[in-house]
Amino acid sequence: MTAQSEVVAPAMRPAMAAPVPVPVGIAAAAPMPDVLPPVKVRRGLWGFVYRNPAIAFGAALLIVMLLIALLAPLLATVDPTALAPARRTRDPSWQHWFGTDMMGRDIYSRVLYGTRVSLAVGFSVAILASVAGLAVGLVSGFVRWADGILMRVMDGMMSIPPILLAITLMALTRGSVGNVITAITIAEFPRVARLVRSVVLSLREQPYVDAAVAAGTRTPMIILRHILPNTLAPMTVQATYICASAMIVESILSFIGAGTPPIIPSWGNIMADGRALWQVKPFIVFFPAVFLSLTVLAVNMLGDGLRDLLDPRMAKRL
């Protein structure tokens, strides 16, 4: 989190330590040895990794998870939905790396396929919530009369705790991945709308926007040219946090039985299956939990890294 600011600082120091010109006739003191070694600027991919370890770690882990999701059919040992009543609740072994659940399904294969559900939910919610939030935020930042109404509605939605709102919406519909995505998006997007609105309101006061208005630029063009590019950085950071939160909410919904249909192997569902047996067979809950936590950690670290990279002033504050 703080790595960014520390790496930058030494690079500026040699300039301040420039040699002081010595007046003629005065015995010059022996030149001071350089206190700081010359700054080695690393370039290329490794330089980026060195300067932004959080982004590198998060991105690498996320790429691994993406590969697992894409290659699940190749990596899985058996069909994740195949029932084998004879081999119920086996401990992890060579045949079943992560053991089997109450219905004899192979947990390793199920966890691999679960990656698909979590990533799909996380990415979809992040994108949809960003788009919806951007739309509402732009409208309420630019259309004065709509601002009051929209923000009261957003306040109302935000005053229902997000997990509770998502659970409630799921109670209205059948459990399906699409409905889970919709429910979490509705619960999350008011926060994006608030963020975009606050960025828009502060940008509107900027001299360059005034200049654009004075030059007769039309509002759509101002939004496209001056407002949107400036909302991109905070929105990207917000989107990663929403992605992380969506994956956790999905697992919570599935865990309490109000999420993805039990037939689909999602991490939340595998853990829900292991609930009854967690005292004797904790590995059923353990393996999906590790995968979920690692993935969310990767997204969170990516978000923290991006925040520090895109807004160095924030790096000091948070």
Next chain:
Amino acid sequence: MLAHIVRRILVTIPVMAFVALFVFSLLYIAPGDPAAVIAGDQASPEDVEKIRKSLGLDRPFLTRFGEWSWLILQGDLGTSMFTGMPVMTLIGQRLEPTLSLMAVTLVLSVAVAVPMGVAAAWKAGTWLDRGLMGFAVLAFSVPVFVVGYVLAYVFALELDWFPVQGYTPLARGLGPWLQNLVLPAIALGCVYIALIARITRASMLQVLQQDYIRTARAKGMAQGGILFVHALKNAAIPIVTVIGIGIALLIGGAVVTESVFAIPGLGRLTVDAILRRDYPLIQGIVLLFSFVYVLVNLVVDLLYTMLDPRIRY
């Protein structure tokens, strides 16, 4: 000041009205016809129609919303479709465990998170800071129920320090009550602690750069005094704000934590209501939680003037 309080309360009214409208629409668009459910399988369409008329279900949306709101203001949240009991009674029975859990979590989290954030800001950039903030990112990433299971497995099953599951009412003594709540409170508090610690650190970092901190240092004030008297007091507003906002995390997390630790509270009631599609009960719970959340943040808002006398309305 009084005018401000009144104005602030007035602002929350449209918000609560929207929540009420939203929650009411929920029942309105919910699948399944209550009249058909009450009439039973044998009923003819005419009977269902009669029941619908007698319940007033055939009247326009806004009329029904008005009547429903009027009942809510009188403290009547309707009747549970599944048990046939008043929603108020059902909620009342489950209130104590949830309130206990949230209170213990709140106290524990603030007691841990604020010193954590202060220490991280004081030693900013050191390994202590990185370690604490690393823990915060980790705590954000592990779902509540996973923390709950790990804690229960290690400290209840293996070490046998705490009971595995269940709840003991406060009436049976402070000790047993607290013993049952320690593990759930830690599990529930993890994310909350991470959130408060991060904001505390950020807010403290800003305050520690101020001139009056340097002055305090120059006059020889003890480090602890500087941190906790001068700095923390001035850094308090964002911290108090996030404690208020974070209540949403506690409410959402309680639903799951209570399932893991088999605590018979509102969270369990919520899960049961969702699984049985008991819409009046869901409405009542959502409305209650949202009301509590709005109320907490109203109180936080009013606290600002007390924490910082410069803020006047």
